[in-house]
Amino acid sequence: MDSPREERDAPPFVGSRDLLDASSDAAAVLSSEGVVLGWTPGAEALLGCPAAEVVGRPATRLLAMRVDPARAAGVAERCRSGMGWSGLVPVRHRDGRTLDVDLRVSAAFRIEGHECFLLSGRERRPQWAMGQSVLDGFLTRSPIGMAVLDPELRYVWLNDTLERFGGVPREQRLGHRLSELLPGLQATTIEGLMRKVLATREPVTEYEYLGWSWADPRRQRAFSTSFFPLVDAGDSVTGVCYMVADVTERWNARQRLSLVNESATRIGTTLDVLRTAQELADFAVPRFADFVVVDLLEPVLSTEDHGTWLGDSPQAPAGPVMRRAALRSVRDGSPEALAHIGDPVDFLPPAHGIDLLINGEPVLIPELDPQDALWLAEQPERTARISEFGLHSLISVPMRARRTALGLTTFARSLNPVSFQPDDVLLAEELVARAAVCVDNARRYTREHRAAVTLQRSLLPQALTGGTALEVASSYLPADASDGVGGDWFDVIPLSGARVGLVVGDVVGHGLAAAASMGRLRTAVQTLADMELPPDELLAHLDDLVLRLGDEESGSAVPRDSTATFVGATCLYAVYDPVTRRCSMARAGHPPPVVVAPDGRAWFAELPAGPPLGLGGMAFEATEIELAENSLLGLYTDGLIEGADQDVERGMARLRAALADPGADLATLCTATVQQLVPVPQSDDIALLLTRTHALGADHVVSWDVPVDPAAVADLRARAARQVAEWGYDELAVTTELIVSELVTNAIRYAEPPIRLRLLRDSRLTCEVADASSTAPRLRHARNTDEGGRGLFLVAQLAHRWGARHTGEGKIIWAEQEIPSDRSGRG
Incomplete structure (x- = not known):
């Protein structure tokens, strides 16, 4: 070859530092005659020539220079001696370009007896030199x-x-x-x-x-x-x-993200409006600001629904009526503030109006100038505080959530010399937005909770009376705000024959839906009790009603997982008869009543539990017990006995111990028992109904057997009139005679013996006729041409109320008369 541009001695396959990495080098194998025997993909990539075009042909056709035979022979001899050779050789690319290649030739070696040389190289590219x-x-x-x-x-x-x-x-x-x-x-x-x-x-x-x-x-x-x-x-x-x-911007962005993440766990921990606002102020000082105030519109604090109050609202208030909801400063006592928590405030940064609260953007004042003429004119007292305490930068952010204006939050800096920047506004907006959702949640929940409590209290009996049969006291304590009001209720229902119905129940769930369901059940129980149904039959009808309500709601547009769906209830119903001192009761998944004898012995009545209302398919069983006069009977809901330890048996033992003093004033005992047993925290409603039993003595009840003879009616009528006169109710004697005459005559004509007439003097005067027939009479309105049929119509006109109830032996027809108020207390 002609003189190469660079030549140096090198041992086989060893050269400069670049030779150590030959992974991307072009390589070929040449015979001693200069014919290409082998061609690698690297060689093809370097020169663009596939192996089919190169192998078997002379290598000189790839060079971009004339080959000097003497020089080529010298290189061959050098390689045969084991020295190897390297240098810069120009080669021709398939597209005609000339490339400078750092070429290395190995020492000679043999393949199948033929002398060969390995050539490897890479393109030399110009290197940039930095001056x-x-x-x-x-x-x-x-x-x-x-x-x-x-x-x-x-x-x-x-x-x-x-x-x-x-x-x-x-x-x-x-x-x-x-x-x-x-x-x-x-x-x-x-x-x-x-x-x-x-x-x-x-x-x-x-x-x-x-x-x-x-x-x-x-x-x-x-x-x-x-x-x-x-x-x-x-x-x-x-x-x-x-x-x-x-890296200030990166650092600040990271700090802002950290603050936002932390605020999610520090703001809105309770469902209380004022507490949530204070959590916002406490969190921002001193992390973000030196002084923070949260001012909320009065309807927000009062939990009233004040509409949307946004820019597209057709009606907007003439001016913001706000109160200070939260306050925090790096200085003790927050001396920067003109108004404190609960005080009315009217602060809006000049020159902004109520539009700032409705649809305005946050206000940023990087450099707060106490000499600003607008501030001096609109906020002179606050301007003086700004100057006194060195407040130099301010951000005011409207607090809005769910298209509802809630108030205004203001951040200020004084001891921190760094002014607020536009990026700080983004952080302030995020903090206030999170707090606004929590405030709105608290406002909505508080409003619903109050409505539920109001509804439930309106549905509960406003005044309980057990007549002369029972002394009654009750206590109801709604659940804590964290869980909401439930569906507990109780009732005392006057029945015929001086008897009294007692009921206590608990609807599953909390909130308005539970309170509304409770009202429906209470009305249903009163209606069924007025039909004189025994406890087990009453619960069976009530169970059918709950099933029907559940089917109606599940088949309507109300989602199955909605809180409005009626899902069930427990109930206990008891009937106390002061004449016999016997109490018949049945329960549907409800805790048993507690009984305290006059001597202080306490126990829980043993009666079948029965399934909760709404399950269906199972029967209810009634149990009858006899109560000594002045016994204490307590009906309650499970919230009273569950306790903080959730141990019902221990809770029942605590209840039994709390009622161990049967001689105590009933109202005082009821209140003290609830206060003593209420768990902390209270997660469910608590209801307690206490009654002290009385008995109607012989001077309040008289009865006579009725012969099956129409002639006996006159004698029974006279006896009844004399008895009423003896009790001092002379003005009721005539009406009593008429009622006795009609009821006894009907029994003799249509009923089965034995027949018995009874008069009871309680809060009302009751006349009862019992017989062995199960057929109840029906009130009919006689026509002018009818000979009869006016008996029961006459009784209904003379009596305060009348009715019929079935017994194990037959039925009882009864009629009540009001006792004159000045005579009702005579004994």
């Missing part, structure tokens, strides 16, 4: 601050960027240490890191810290610094180099 002026410009004008310090940590060199970061001129830095120049820039910590680098020779990268710059002393900056040891040719550490980048 000293370019390097100097990079070092001095780089956006990254750089410095070189000697082993004593004194400045030897620094670039312009670092000089600008610190605000200290280069001349003052050279020859001095960082701690001597910038003591407020964590100098001690930074010098400690540099000593560590000098000692260990290990670099420290991306150490971030906050500091103040002399160039901008009012704004704190964040820096990221990396430290590297400087090592000379003799492997000695001659100093340390560090590089500094201003």
